[in-house]
Amino acid sequence: MQAIWSGNLAFGTILIPVRMYAASEELRVPFHLVHAEDGGRVKYKKVCELDGKELHMSDIHKGYEIGDKMLQFTDEELDELRPVLSKSLKILGFCEQEEVPLLALEQPFYLGTESRKKGVAQPFALVKKAMEKSGKVAIVSWVTRASEQIGMMMPYEKGFLIKAILYQQQIRPFDRVEVQESEVSEDLIDKGIMLIERMTFKFDHAAYKESYSQALREIIEAKALGKEVKVEPVVKSAETRSLEAELERMLV
Numbered sequence: 001m002q003a004i005w006s007g008n009l010a011f012g013t014i015l016i017p018v019r020m021y022a023a024s025e026e027l028r029v030p031f032h033l034v035h036a037e038d039g040g041r042v043k044y045k046k047v048c049e050l051d052g053k054e055l056h057m058s059d060i061h062k063g064y065e066i067g068d069k070m071l072q073f074t075d076e077e078l079d080e081l082r083p084v085l086s087k088s089l090k091i092l093g094f095c096e097q098e099e100v101p102l103l104a105l106e107q108p109f110y111l112g113t114e115s116r117k118k119g120v121a122q123p124f125a126l127v128k129k130a131m132e133k134s135g136k137v138a139i140v141s142w143v144t145r146a147s148e149q150i151g152m153m154m155p156y157e158k159g160f161l162i163k164a165i166l167y168q169q170q171i172r173p174f175d176r177v178e179v180q181e182s183e184v185s186e187d188l189i190d191k192g193i194m195l196i197e198r199m200t201f202k203f204d205h206a207a208y209k210e211s212y213s214q215a216l217r218e219i220i221e222a223k224a225l226g227k228e229v230k231v232e233p234v235v236k237s238a239e240t241r242s243l244e245a246e247l248e249r250m251l252v
Helices: 075-081 121-134 186-198 211-224 243-251
Strands: 005-011 014-022 062-066 069-073 088-095 105-113 137-143 148-156 159-165
Touching: 005 121, 014 088, 014 121, 088 121, 105 148, 121 148, 121 159, 186 243
Parallel strands: 005 088
Antiparallel strands: 005 014, 014 105, 062 069, 088 137, 105 159, 137 148, 148 159
């Protein structure tokens, strides 16, 4: 597996050569935009909205709009503002896993040892075993080409799992979400609990497959072979029943 980052895991003054890997992958089917008449790929030209001229990358700066003014920045100016590219994955401290908001956790990464370096195994194992025994997770930070990231690191398999953490200012407050509120009778709540208990099962991650991409590939293969592609019609929902009647129907 190709590493996306390499450097040193900094445990206090102990530096441990490590490699970071993406723990997930995209399952999307890659489509291109094409001309319906002849199948040619659609290309986009960079054109100035003011004078209509076609531009090259050397003609383009990044701009930030303030009122009716557009402030321009060169790549060199923006590079000076970026955090210094560091080769350290710093352990900032340790905490209980439940202290990290679930909402803030996002992309997963794996962390393994740098196999080309000697003397890595023991300090790497020390951090892993000490964390396993303490039950704590580590809060770590590292710098990519784009930004400084923080994450939650925990022992996983033979190495570590890191879940990137969103900064607080990246998370939108829930009070912007519109929710209609309603009173619910205890009888309805009890019926809801009965349905929850009936639908309770042991979660099996392997049982869930991303089926849309597979179905899409099958349609693509059929079309490539000149076969007729049949799409099942969407089944319309049945007539609306009362909430209580619907619960009772499902509990029969």
